[in-house]
Amino acid sequence: xxxxxxxxxxxxxxxxxxxxxxxxxxxxxxxxxxxxxxxxxxxxxxxxxxxxxxxxxxxxxxxxxxxxxxxxxxxxxxxxxxxxxxxxxxxxxxxxxxxxxxxxxxxxxxxxxxxxxxxxxxxxxxxxxxxxxxxxxxxxxxxxxxxxxxxxxxxxxxxxxxxxxxxxxxxxxxxxxxxxxxxxxxxxxxxxx
Amino acid sequence: xxxxxxxxxxxxxxxxxxxxxxxxxxxxxxxxxxxxxxxxxxxxxxxxxxxxxxxxxxxxxxxxxxxxxxxxxxxxxxxxxxxxxxxxxxxxxxxxxxxxxxxxxxxxxxxxxxxxxxxxxxxxxxxxxxxxxxxxxxxxxxxxxxxxxxxxxxxxxxxxxxxxxxxxxxxxxxxxxxxxxxxxxxxxxxxxxxxxxxxxxxxxxxxxxxxxxxxxxxxxxxxxxxxxxxxxxxxxxxxxxxxxxxxxxxxxxxxxxxxxxxxxxxxxxxxxxxxxxxxxxxxxxxxxxxxxxxxxxxxxxxxxxxxxxxxxxxxxxxxxxxxxxxxxxxxxxxxxxxxxxxxxxxxxxxxxxxxxxxxxxxxxxxxxxxxxxxxxxxxxxxxxxxxxxxxxxxxxxxxxxxxxxxxxxxxxxxxxxxxxxxxxxxxxxxxxxxxxxxxxxxxxxxxxxxxxxxxxxxxxxxxxxxxxxxxxxxxxxxxxxxxxxxxxxxxxxxxxxxxxxxxxxxxxxxxxxxxxxxxxxxxxxxxxxxxxxxxxxxxxxxxxxxx
Numbered sequence: 001x002x003x004x005x006x007x008x009x010x011x012x013x014x015x016x017x018x019x020x021x022x023x024x025x026x027x028x029x030x031x032x033x034x035x036x037x038x039x040x041x042x043x044x045x046x047x048x049x050x051x052x053x054x055x056x057x058x059x060x061x062x063x064x065x066x067x068x069x070x071x072x073x074x075x076x077x078x079x080x081x082x083x084x085x086x087x088x089x090x091x092x093x094x095x096x097x098x099x100x101x102x103x104x105x106x107x108x109x110x111x112x113x114x115x116x117x118x119x120x121x122x123x124x125x126x127x128x129x130x131x132x133x134x135x136x137x138x139x140x141x142x143x144x145x146x147x148x149x150x151x152x153x154x155x156x157x158x159x160x161x162x163x164x165x166x167x168x169x170x171x172x173x174x175x176x177x178x179x180x181x182x183x184x185x186x187x188x189x190x191x192x193x
Numbered sequence: 194x195x196x197x198x199x200x201x202x203x204x205x206x207x208x209x210x211x212x213x214x215x216x217x218x219x220x221x222x223x224x225x226x227x228x229x230x231x232x233x234x235x236x237x238x239x240x241x242x243x244x245x246x247x248x249x250x251x252x253x254x255x256x257x258x259x260x261x262x263x264x265x266x267x268x269x270x271x272x273x274x275x276x277x278x279x280x281x282x283x284x285x286x287x288x289x290x291x292x293x294x295x296x297x298x299x300x301x302x303x304x305x306x307x308x309x310x311x312x313x314x315x316x317x318x319x320x321x322x323x324x325x326x327x328x329x330x331x332x333x334x335x336x337x338x339x340x341x342x343x344x345x346x347x348x349x350x351x352x353x354x355x356x357x358x359x360x361x362x363x364x365x366x367x368x369x370x371x372x373x374x375x376x377x378x379x380x381x382x383x384x385x386x387x388x389x390x391x392x393x394x395x396x397x398x399x400x401x402x403x404x405x406x407x408x409x410x411x412x413x414x415x416x417x418x419x420x421x422x423x424x425x426x427x428x429x430x431x432x433x434x435x436x437x438x439x440x441x442x443x444x445x446x447x448x449x450x451x452x453x454x455x456x457x458x459x460x461x462x463x464x465x466x467x468x469x470x471x472x473x474x475x476x477x478x479x480x481x482x483x484x485x486x487x488x489x490x491x492x493x494x495x496x497x498x499x500x501x502x503x504x505x506x507x508x509x510x511x512x513x514x515x516x517x518x519x520x521x522x523x524x525x526x527x528x529x530x531x532x533x534x535x536x537x538x539x540x541x542x543x544x545x546x547x548x549x550x551x552x553x554x555x556x557x558x559x560x561x562x563x564x565x566x567x568x569x570x571x572x573x574x575x576x577x578x579x580x581x582x583x584x585x586x587x588x589x590x591x592x593x594x595x596x597x598x599x600x601x602x603x604x605x606x607x608x609x610x611x612x613x614x615x616x617x618x619x620x621x622x623x624x625x626x627x628x629x630x631x632x633x634x635x636x637x638x639x640x641x642x643x644x645x646x647x648x649x650x651x652x653x654x655x656x657x658x659x660x661x662x663x664x665x666x667x668x669x670x671x672x673x674x675x676x677x678x679x680x681x682x683x684x685x686x687x688x689x690x691x692x693x694x695x696x697x698x699x700x701x702x703x704x705x706x707x708x709x710x711x712x713x714x715x716x717x718x719x720x721x722x723x724x725x726x727x728x729x730x731x732x733x734x735x736x737x738x739x740x
Contacts (some may be wrong), residue, residue: 004706004731005723013367015303022359022390033398033406037427089425123412130409138401 002071020170024177027142034138035188042193045127054193055125061076061176064115065190068108072179075104078185081155085167092156094168101175105147112140132189140184146178221305222713224598226312226357231591233316234283235680238584241275242673244268245577245622249666251306253659266333271326273432276580278350279319280390282440282589286357288386289443292594293361295704296382298722300714308360315353321346329523337410344407348400354395360388361690365389370703372722376467379702380453383467384446386710387474391439399431405484430503433572434556437579438457438473441549444586445470445521448546451593452525454700455533459726472517473553511557518550537608538698541589544616545582551726552578555727564631571630572624581619584672588612588679596693597685600710611682615675625661633640634658 045053054060082097116136123129153171156164204493217225248268251259251630292300302308322343325331328376330339365378378386430436449470460466533539555575559566566572592608595601628637696705705728707716724730 004703004720004727006718007371008369009300009719010369015363015367018366019304019359019363022362022393026355026359026393028392030397030401034401037402037405089266123408127409130405130412134401134405134408138404175222 003033014166016166016170017173020173021177024174028177028181031135031138031142033185034131034135038135041127041131047188054128055121057185058119058121058125060190060193061115061118062190064111064118065186068111069183069186071108071111072175072182075108076172076174076179078104079175082168083165083172086157086162086165089162091162094162095154095158097169098150098157098171101152101171102147102150105143105150107144109140109147110150112136112143119161135185135189139182142178142181146174149174195373197280198726199500204415221301221309223302223305223308224291224309224711226302226305227287227289228598229312229366230283230287230290230315230357231587233319234280234287234587235676237275237319238280238284239673239676239680241272241280242669242676244272244275246666246673247414247661248272248712249622249669252662253666264329267329267331269322269328270332273576274322276576277432277437277440278347279323279582282354283315283584284583285385285388285440285443286354286361287453288587288590288594289361289389290357291598292590292704293382293713294364294368294384295597295715296379296702297364297368297718298373298703298706298720299364300716300719301368302360303363303368303668304360308357311353311356311360311624313353314356317354318346318348318350322350328658331411341407341410344403344410348403348407351396351400351403355400358393358396362386362389368402370371370722376464377722377725378467379446380424380449380466380470381443381446384443384449384470387471388442390438391442391474395439399428399444400428401635402431411620421641432576434552434559434575434579435514437576438514438549438556440554441552441579441582441586442470442474444542444545444549445473445518447586447590449521449525450702451538451589452528453726454526454698455536455539456531457699457729458528458531458730459701460525462524463725466521469517469520469524472520474740475513494625505522507560509667511553511560515550515553515557516702517526518553522546522550535609536605537603537612538593539608541585541592541612544612545586545589548578548585548616548619552582559630564636566630566635568635569630570634570636573636574630575624575625576625581623584619584676585612585616588615588675591679591683593698594704594707596697597704597707597711599687600693600708601686601688601690602693602697603682607682611675611679612658615672615679618668618671618673618675621671623663623668625664625668629658629661632657632661634661696728699732701729703727 033180045051075182078097078100082094082101085091085094121129121132123133149171153167156167161167196502217229220226248265251265290302290308294300322331325339325343325346326334328339328342329336330341331343332340334340334343365382369378375383449460449466453504529543552575555571555578558564559575588608589612592603592612595603626634626636693709695707697709699706703720703722704711706720720727
């Protein structure tokens, strides 16, 4: 065996953060690809003879969608608050911030369910319906993952693993990425429809 | 905190066969996970190559048919799906998972449970997809439930690969030995990083589109999003180039490393070689991610009628990877002037890189509109070149790194012979398809063969179809024979092969600094690195001190 110079084992280099960044990038392209298809079919539908994209009688509610987007602002703020507090070993504030993020995440899911209930859009209605439910469904699944991430991070933190600041930072990164992806979806699906 | 699991690899597998099986199933040792990927991918390769041979022989005469005409589309789907996502990509991932942490000087892969979970998820999805097609599901399947199962299983397999790739990228970015900056990565590890990042960005697009197709299939009224048209239009990009060429990037990295090893020289100019390898990936990822919308329009083809605005995207998509691949080979190949001794890894590495370059050239040719190759079997020929490059690379790489997994060498001459045979087989399978493409033999991922249609009409054309398809079929048979014999050789050498030394190839990178086979936690001590070729430095210093 070759006698190469040895060195102490290096400190871990933000593995959770890097892994979360990669997963978030994957989530962005997942939704991005679906949005691309949505835009393409919308363009074709609007250029067709009847020029109709959204089924007749269906109204896309903009107000709850705006509320969804606005709700993500405090989510990002609270996520960063958790990082700030964790860096200062401020356990009560870090836990509170993580709890609030989870709560807002649940509220996000609830608001999305409200939009589905309000629209009363049957899946059988056509291409728009399929793409709408796929996009918002995937977004909701990502929100559920985010809530699970928040709850897990909070429990780890409350359980005494206060040195795991990297997990709290990764948690914040996930919600930033989520907010960015939802902002794309909000603009395409709810604003320009 | 750390996500490195240094204890998990030491699973005790001594004792009963059951304990051994349990050890393999629960193992988070990256070398075992890699070998699981490689083993199952080789099996899938054999099965897919058999189907490919059957389809080629079926096409010899369009007037007669020996396969069930109703199942042709499903067989096509299984052949494409199997070769790419059950064999080729998992082979690349398997080799990378087994080797990259060793090259990094790391004790383990990052997120070992994610890597292991990724393998089992991929395997579960792979088995379910094959079962779905066998039960009359898959594209053009008659059983709606199994059509749905295939779509979900395919998405699941891709998610499994996605998980393992995240583990790989994180390892490369976070577990490098002290002193190993990004420029000191081995060319193979660098190429794996490029390929993995591209795949991490591209595979979710495919998953999302499969999800849409799945939902749409449940509501047949949404015709533009369901059925074969949707699969070909929206999911087909994942089975064709330039997306598939992403998976050949590690071939170029292996090529650069193996040439440096056998010529006992440093890769120079190192930074440029890494950049040219990166060029193959950087330009492809844009297409891979945007394929559903963009590839069918502006990026699709170049013809004399196109405006300059269409030429630029074409050059970006096809010329940049071609330039990257060509420059990589052009920069590395002059080292061969020293005429090193032929060996399976060396010959295989060079041949695989040349085939990958051919695949990129063919991909660029196909998208020239005036050549009228779109819709012909030329596309299938290009696909087979991609698969061929990966198969030859895999045989060479497994022969090269086998000592680190089993502690024994694969016999040199038989391995060399089988690698060359696999190369000849893949070329024989692909090249006739390229020629037949120029002769306008119709092709397509999912040819529109509908139940009730007499004869295999889509295969019929005015050229010598019998000759080209016979040659292609023989090529597939050669691949089956070579891979089967190689697997037998591997199994035999793992138990009865000659004991390999720690550094049987006189290597330059860190994997040769540990024992053969590598221990559960890879290295007895963490090594500090001061260059990209730490072992070459050491050997040079020893030579100088001896002198």
